[in-house]
Amino acid sequence: MRYFLDIAYKGKHYHGWQIQPNAISVQQVLENALSTLLREKIQVTGAGRTDTGVHAKQLIVHFDIETLDDLIAFQHRLNSFLPSDIAINDIKAVQKEAHARFDAVEREYEYLLITQKNPFLSDSAFLLNRTPDFDKMNQAAALLLDHQDFQCFSRSGSDVKTYHCDVRKARWEKRGDAWVFTIAADRFLRNMVRAVVGTLLEVGLGKMDMDQFRQVLLSKDRSKAGASAPAHGLYLVHVNYPENIYLD
Secondary structure, eight states, X not given: OEEEEEEEEOOTTSSOSSOBTTBOOHHHHHHHHHHHHHTSOOOOEESSOOOTTXXXXXXXXXXXXXXXXXXXXXXXXXXXXXXXXXXXXXXXXXXXXXOTTTTOOXXXXXXXXXXSOOTTSTTTSEEOSSOOOHHHHHHHHHHGGGOOXXXXXXXXXXXXXOOBOOEEEEEEEEETTEEEEEEEESOOOXXXXXXXXXXXXXXXXXXXXXXXXXXXXXXXOGXXXXXXXXXXXXXXXXXXXXXXXXXX
């Protein structure tokens, strides 16, 4: 049987999602817990990769095993094998060919920004000691919805077949003490969201005007865009799939 795990984690103590030879990753910790619990070697495939320090409120991964009789009990047992900064939100049986990465139809990220020191958000939001113009940043963000090629926001040297992404949502809004940037698309390039946020901040801080932002989009040149925003403010929050992928 194939199962989807819905997991959440704080990225502070991990070198990203993907297993690496000389650094601890979320994938490694999860696979070790599953293998110990199920008493066989388990490998998981994630919907995507998060970089060092990036968090996830929802990342979907799949793995294969003989039928699990009680999914709720299994979820509780697996959580007991995991550290406090990784949690299993849900587990569901899926079609045998379902794929956590390739079957995802939309991914959504949030970036948290604060403009006043807050000890409770110090490692989970980016502190900016100036207040940018969020109206201007939203004007610039709206341009992303009508654009397709995002090579200008892709990590240099990325090995991808296409830089095209269908961005469906991109907007800043105030939530409590934080400003939150939400962006949703069918796919994202490596480092894309942090590069987008960093460039929008250039607009909000008056370092780049709207015409210059448009030129960045057309340039296909990462060096023309702003610096990447810090990793600890970024969260993967939703990964969506067709409903028929799940078994009753």
